[in-house]
Amino acid sequence: MTKGYTVGLTILFILSSLFMGLDRFFHHYSSHFAFSKVTSSSPLSSEWNLPRLSDTEQAELDQILKQKFTFFSKGSQAYVFISEDGQYILKFLKMHKLTPKSWLAFFPFSFNPYYQQALFKAKKLKETFNACKTAYIELKNETGLIYVHLAPTHHLNQTVALIDKNQSRHFINLDETCFYVQKRAQLIYPRISELMHAGDMEGARNIITSVFSLIDFLGKKGVADNDPILRKNFGIIGDRAVQIDIGKMRIDPIRQQNLAYQQEVDSITHSFKLWLERNYPQLLPHFQEKLQATCGKPCAIAQSELAKSQDTVH
16 A cells, blocks of 8 residues: 555545534534524514414413523424423524525525525425414414414513523523414323323323314314324323424315315324223223214224224223
């Protein structure tokens, strides 16, 4: 092996290590919460101005936001923080994923990739904001929403203290951000497990009933959601089921008219049924009864499943 070849390999190795290190650094940085990621320099349409809160509602919101909020998790659309008393969730929309960052995006040429990316982001922003607006105006009780803020304002005059996952403290001017506040919900599966471990089978049945009641209500309302995963996107507040992920919700009048949701109830709840089979088969008869009542005639197979589950239990 020649000396030049060895030197070349060494240089290549050093450069590769350097680029890998930079990639890890930028990936690590991009995953962190920052004020710049939840604000936008682009003016937002007045279309996203939502009704002002009543004095009582505003006072409640002010009290909630006086608390310190600590990093809880993050999803594809938002950074999630939990209140000091554990009762509320504050979600900041990831505006850096919904608005263009490069000045090149403002040159409207079909061959300009920055412009094409800006068009995609504008479409995504409209879909996301429409979903949040729909949830707040039409489905406030069914989503546990307390407040949604989608456009720059001056009336909140509220700064919230955040602790990120590195224990760094941030003070965020809420008038400049897009966020929403929800009551904290407990996930469905852990709540049922909690009740069953406490010997409260009736309480567990009530959770199942509430889940199907929510599915039925949303279905009759014509709600369309591309991500209706019960295990992680639905939860329990008190003992009432709610949908906690609102980022893709919309109301489709056609679905409202033809009750299309009845064709989907079986598939939406299939994983739920499998979980009950593995963990609490004694709850299956009640599950199947509610499944049949919710999906109606299109779900004729539920009746045979009910008989099977009753045989299993007995």
